[in-house]
Amino acid sequence: xxxxxxxIEKVIFFVLTMMMLLVVILSxxxxxxxxxxxxxxxxxxxxxxxxxxxFGLFLLVLVGIELLETIKSYIFKNxxxxxxxxxxxIIAISRKIILIDFDKMDPVSLVGIGVILVxxxxxxxxxxxxxxSFGELYKDFLGKGKRKSRKKK
Numbered sequence: 057x058x059x060x061x062x063x064i065e066k067v068i069f070f071v072l073t074m075m076m077l078l079v080v081i082l083s084x085x086x087x088x089x090x091x092x093x094x095x096x097x098x099x100x101x102x103x104x105x106x107x108x109x110x111f112g113l114f115l116l117v118l119v120g121i122e123l124l125e126t127i128k129s130y131i132f133k134n135x136x137x138x139x140x141x142x143x144x145x146i147i148a149i150s151r152k153i154i155l156i157d158f159d160k161m162d163p164v165s166l167v168g169i170g171v172i173l174v175x176x177x178x179x180x181x182x183x184x185x186x187x188x189s190f191g192e193l194y195k196d197f198l199g200k201g202k203r204k205s206r207k208k209k
Contacts, residue, residue, distance in 0.1 A: 066131065069127060069130065070131075071185055072127060073127050073128065073131070076123055076124050076127065077124065079120055080120035080121060080124065083113060083117045083120060084117050086113060086139070087110065087114060087117060089107060090106070090110055090113060091110055094106040094109075107157060108154065108155065111151075111154050112151055112154060112155045115147055115148075115150060115151035115154065116151060118147050118150065119147050119148050121143055122140060122143060122144035122147060123144060125140055126144065138179075138195050139180060139183050139184060142176055142179050142180045142183065143180065145176050146173070146176050146177070146180070148170055149169065149170060149173050150173075151178065152169065153169065153173075156169075182196065
């Protein structure tokens with residue numbers, strides 16, 4: 057029974073990977089299309105709205121690539137790298153910040169986005185210097201893990 061479940065899981069991850077790859081490719085093509093159409097419609101100078109759209113698409117492609125990396129890591133190594141997930145979240149929040157219309161945004165929402173960004177940054181700092189994988193952190197949280205000591209260089 058376990059073999060069938062593992063096989064179905066691998067098939068689902070393969071399908072997800074192919075779909076994500078398609079999304080990343082189409083997003084890259086759309087970004088190229090936007091750049092070319094903006095350049096030729098405005099005498100090779102792109103206005104601020106066009107740049108904002110291009111940077112948003114660029115960061116969207118980066119998020120897709122990071123998600124592909126996470127899926128690939130899970131498929132081949134059967135582990136999830138917490139730093140990759142956190143960096144993906146930081147890129148997504150950065151994209152949101154770039155695309156925000158500050159005139160229409162509620163101040164409380166801006167503070168919330170700032171708090172999320174600070175929390176993610178602290179999480180990256182902690183995981184980077186703890187040298188633990190997500191599985192080790194989870195086991196440590198449950199009290200079942202054996203914490204590795206970091207060697208100082």
